[in-house]
Amino acid sequence: MYNVLFVCSQNMCRSPYCEYMFRKMVEESDVLRGKVDVKSSAVMSPVPYIDPKTAEALIREGFDEAYVNSHKPGFILRPYDIKLFKNADIIIGMTKGHKLLTPIWWQGKFKTLSEAATGSYKPVPDPWLIKDIDKYIGEMNKIKAYLEQYVTVLEEELK
Secondary structure: OOEEEEOOOOOOOOHHHHHHHHHHHHOOOOOOOOEEEEEEEEEOOOOOOOOOHHHHHHOOOOOOOHHHOOOOOOOOOOOHHHHHHHHHOEEOOOHHHHHHHOOHHHHHEEEHHHHHOOOOOOOOOOOOOOOOOHHHHHHHHHHHHHHHHHHHHHHHHHO
């Protein structure tokens, strides 16, 4: 099993969105289905819930509301999450700052989402302060585009 771990600051917006969307993309891929496990966690301080705008974005993508709201944000200093970092084949963060917050012994597994998807760095900004839901979802759609590109990259790697 190839283990993908998405991380962001608090595991309430970007990384859980990536976890849900990428897991769905993996299940839809004949190449990746059954070969890739997807999780997410925080590299800073987590909050106890998924951001309501992220939940709305995922629900609009067709996810069940109860399933989305069952997300329990992870945190690098919790034993379960330490195992996620340790067992990850790749740790995908949103910015280079997330690499600096990843313990040094796991930084060699780290790539930003843009690097994993395209080979070059472009930070994925935190949409948390965006109030308008349509603008927020517009930012999440940029993340979705990176995830779609990364599916193709990973399919080539795991053929």
